[in-house]
Amino acid sequence: MSLMMSQPSLVESPFDYERLFADTLQTVNQRLGRYLDKDACDASLEAEGLWEAMRYGTLDGGKRIRSVLAIEACKACGGTLAQILPTVCAIEMIHAQSLIHDDLPCMDNDDLRRGKPSVHKAFGESTAVLAGDALIAMAFGLIARETPLNDKVTPAALLAVITDFSDVTSVRGLVNGQYVDILHEGKPYTPEILEYIHTYKTGALFRFSLRAGATLAGASEAVVERFTLLGQKLGLAFQIVDDLLDIASTSEALGKTAGKDQIQEKATYPACFGAEASRQTVERLSRESLALLDMTDGMPQGYDPAALKALVGFISNRIK
Ligand code: FPP
Ligand code: MG
Numbered sequence: 183m184s185l186m187m188s189q190p191s192l193v194e195s196p197f198d199y200e201r202l203f204a205d206t207l208q209t210v211n212q213r214l215g216r217y218l219d220k221d222a223c224d225a226s227l228e229a230e231g232l233w234e235a236m237r238y239g240t241l242d243g244g245k246r247i248r249s250v251l252a253i254e255a256c257k258a259c260g261g262t263l264a265q266i267l268p269t270v271c272a273i274e275m276i277h278a279q280s281l282i283h284d285d286l287p288c289m290d291n292d293d294l295r296r297g298k299p300s301v302h303k304a305f306g307e308s309t310a311v312l313a314g315d316a317l318i319a320m321a322f323g324l325i326a327r328e329t330p331l332n333d334k335v336t337p338a339a340l341l342a343v344i345t346d347f348s349d350v351t352s353v354r355g356l357v358n359g360q361y362v363d364i365l366h367e368g369k370p371y372t373p374e375i376l377e378y379i380h381t382y383k384t385g386a387l388f389r390f391s392l393r394a395g396a397t398l399a400g401a402s403e404a405v406v407e408r409f410t411l412l413g414q415k416l417g418l419a420f421q422i423v424d425d426l427l428d429i430a431s432t433s434e435a436l437g438k439t440a441g442k443d444q445i446q447e448k449a450t451y452p453a454c455f456g457a458e459a460s461r462q463t464v465e466r467l468s469r470e471s472l473a474l475l476d477m478t479d480g481m482p483q484g485y486d487p488a489a490l491k492a493l494v495g496f497i498s499n500r501i502k
Contacts, residue, residue: 210249235305235313240278243296252391254489260482261399268328272321279317297437334400350386359383368447385417405480419467425450468498
């Protein structure tokens, strides 16, 4: 279980993610709960099961790492929580949807997620598909309807974020990443294919989270690009650690079925390069991420990357 713990931490001191970001996590969970409240959905008698499945898949559990990245990027670029919160909830809805669909029998066929039966096990397959569908469509509406406009968040900036969201949630993002992941199950693959899978399957939402945070804070194009690169590195590091944990941890600790990548012959970093080389890649990506956060040009006065740096450490050293 201690695969990442033997390494020196990249942050100055180990920290408790849940404690450090307790307020942020509470705010995000509360807002998500409000958006998925029974009264906000048309949860009439007939649709109650659908609404319940959406809440079940979205609300309980989840580390909310993408949320925290988006919020901290927005704050680091001089923005406020209010500006980014609807987008953050949209990100979590897409993330939850992608896991609901990923667990389906026609995809990874996984019965356990976030420490409980996956949505299709609890509610049935057709409801799981529809709950995911509803979450996708709802996510777009949230960004459009709920984001407060101001001098930085202009209608044009908001439109750019929504267009970007469409790209990362479709065939320039999660969907093509997942497609290529499944396509190569049990088949030969190259390191380029592996990087492609992770860049889209996981990296797309990491890039979007950081980029949206910077964009909605009114950051310059150069800064938005820098945060996009940061998202690429962190998304890749996150997925490599995920693949390492799949081998070294337990289902109980992870809240999802461990050891499945090998059984399903998935394209992963440890399978392709070995565990040690994979850990070294995570170390390199972490160092490069920290270096990006040290760059101050284009950042507002008083720029403080401490929270984002702590997140880099958490992503690289996490044990669940
Ligand atoms: C988990 O990876 C799965 C993903 C990161 C993405 C899955 C994407 C889809 C199902 C497409 C989503 C569609 C839209 C419209 C956004 P994993 O299987 O490696 O991780 P796991 O061990 O947590 O299952
Ligand atoms: Mg899976």
